[in-house]
Amino acid sequence: MVRYFQQGVPAVCHIYHPDPRTQPSIGRGRCDLRQGTAMNSPEVLRVDDVAKTFRTGFFRKRVRAVKSVSFTIHHGEIFGLIGPNGAGKSTTIKMLLGLVRPDRGSISMFGQTADDVSLRDRIGYLPENPMLYEHLTAVELLDFYGGLFGMPKRKRRERSAELLELVGLSHALDRPVAKFSKGMKQRAGIAQALINDPDLVILDEPQSGLDPVGRHEIRDLVLQLRRSGKTILFCSHILPDVQDICDRVAVMHRGELKDVGFLHELIGTETLYYEVYVGGWRNAHRELLEDALMEVVPVGDLTRLQLSGDTEPEQILRTFAEVGVRVESLQPHKESLEDVFMRDTADPPNSDVAV
Numbered sequence: 001m002v003r004y005f006q007q008g009v010p011a012v013c014h015i016y017h018p019d020p021r022t023q024p025s026i027g028r029g030r031c032d033l034r035q036g037t038a039m040n041s042p043e044v045l046r047v048d049d050v051a052k053t054f055r056t057g058f059f060r061k062r063v064r065a066v067k068s069v070s071f072t073i074h075h076g077e078i079f080g081l082i083g084p085n086g087a088g089k090s091t092t093i094k095m096l097l098g099l100v101r102p103d104r105g106s107i108s109m110f111g112q113t114a115d116d117v118s119l120r121d122r123i124g125y126l127p128e129n130p131m132l133y134e135h136l137t138a139v140e141l142l143d144f145y146g147g148l149f150g151m152p153k154r155k156r157r158e159r160s161a162e163l164l165e166l167v168g169l170s171h172a173l174d175r176p177v178a179k180f181s182k183g184m185k186q187r188a189g190i191a192q193a194l195i196n197d198p199d200l201v202i203l204d205e206p207q208s209g210l211d212p213v214g215r216h217e218i219r220d221l222v223l224q225l226r227r228s229g230k231t232i233l234f235c236s237h238i239l240p241d242v243q244d245i246c247d248r249v250a251v252m253h254r255g256e257l258k259d260v261g262f263l264h265e266l267i268g269t270e271t272l273y274y275e276v277y278v279g280g281w282r283n284a285h286r287e288l289l290e291d292a293l294m295e296v297v298p299v300g301d302l303t304r305l306q307l308s309g310d311t312e313p314e315q316i317l318r319t320f321a322e323v324g325v326r327v328e329s330l331q332p333h334k335e336s337l338e339d340v341f342m343r344d345t346a347d348p349p350n351s352d353v354a355v
């Protein structure tokens, strides 16, 4: 049987059909039954020509962490922020949170300027390295954070139970955080970010250090958050997951945005090449494929062929059938977010020195 894979095609415009009977309650009950693109929805965040230079060391050397960054995030979208180490992502996030003051430009959220403290109620934040009080149990931890938001005791108790169920920690309610695995700590950090039922959730590397199962769980959780009507800024180095779940993506490099857009705008749709595994291949078959054949590699009993992207797959199958070459699989390879990332960040890494 010939397996014909369609690989690397991102889900761009999602249509959701959340079933309220099966979705745990995680918000103020704003189920967002969206069709089409998030750009039709109201603006949640606007970053306009923001820049930040740090001064560091004895000689107060200038480090231009963010040079000029502008983007918007709309209600109900998962917006991916990606870039190599030192690109300026965390500094940008800190400016959104009012933890770092920009030297230039403006940031507004929900129509208010970022330094308006009343906005804190509407934002949830998971830092890259969350510092959780490890001697507390998960319940005590959430109770503590709920207290910081001035939530009454009864509401804190209810919300903590709800969130710990949501993040899959109901079985470890009374265990100190110090005894949690890395994945459990990360999930406790996400619960902490949701305690105030925020409208905008900012997740800085939520999957860092997690195994594939843990990564998958966090990915599902982020999708679940979107289904409940949250807007999410998702900063990650795990590009296949960013490609899988984000509506739009910004690629940052050396303090600048190199690309911002919907995935289908950033990632080309044409096939770069086909990978075909065949049985019964002989060197004499080379001439059948002429210029289309890019690579031939024997792999056990089979042979892996790489054929150029403008080859017609139906034609390949027909040709091989005629000469008795057995096609085991044929897979088109398209551009991925990783290709876009590599292209956008091809310059040397940040020199750290201001010009």
Ligand SMILES: Nc1ncnc2c1ncn2[C@@H]1O[C@H](COP(=O)(O)OP(=O)(O)OP(=O)(O)O)[C@@H](O)[C@H]1O
Residues within 6 Å of the ligand: 054, 055, 056, 063, 064, 065, 083, 084, 085, 086, 087, 088, 089, 090, 091, 092, 128, 350, 352
């Ligand atoms: N408080 C600070 N003082 C001096 N330099 C800083 C400060 N914070 C960040 N930087 C520098 O600014 C640049 C951008 O750092 P930032 O942490 O924003 O990058 P990042 O994209 O989040 O990287 P990573 O993916 O490694 O977390 C780096 O060169 C970093 O050393």
